[in-house]
Amino acid sequence: MALHRLAPLAAICALTLSAALTAPAQAQVQAHSTATQQRAAEPYCATHKCIALTFDDGPAEYTNDLLKVLKKYKAKATFFLIGNRVQKHPKLAQNIVKGGHEVGNHTWSHKYLTDLEYKAIYSEVKKGQDIIKKTTGKTPVLFRAPGGLINDGVRTIIAKFGMYQIPGTVATQDYIKDYRDVEFLTGRALDIAGQDEVVLMHETVKQTAQSMSEVLKELTAQGYSFVTVSKLLEGQELVPGESYPEQLPLSGD
């Protein structure tokens, strides 16, 4: 399959990162302990080439394979889970958290929220939140709307839960059937990868899970640190209900 070189959907990332500070000489470190403490508190991604890989729609049958390859490359990722799938596969959801990854809320049953009344949207979000919390012990602070579809009602509800919207900044578009080829999706992922990008993929797509070994190998060689979305956003002032990183909306599924 020919590899189309598509430009990242959002080339500009609005993350404001402070410039890396040069390492001072040992004597200076001792002389200026206050400055050293400030440097230690600097967000990890201000001084590292970070990328946040995200996997939607699970837990799914490829979750454990994915966790295995992420572990091999010491990569942390963010999984946007569907509530009724967490109910069906509690062990897989727990394995994700045990692996040190972040879990986000992707609603209870993956309905397009903009088709629903306020009360039904609230229920989709709350049921998703409750089952993730009950199953994994973690309360998600990240939310991703199915299809990336949001409106003011969604925004208000997400804010009530103290969550932030994470639509992603680039996508392999593995939801397109014709793209479901390991080599092609590997090329796509490497193509759209960039510093501080939030990459949207699906753990329900076998070829995505199979592509990760090569993708992680190559991106590791390029010096990337694979971090959770919360780690990527560290140091930013976040407003509940708003979308991060700030950028053009990305449609996904």
Ligand SMILES: [Zn+2]
């Ligand atoms: Zn989805």
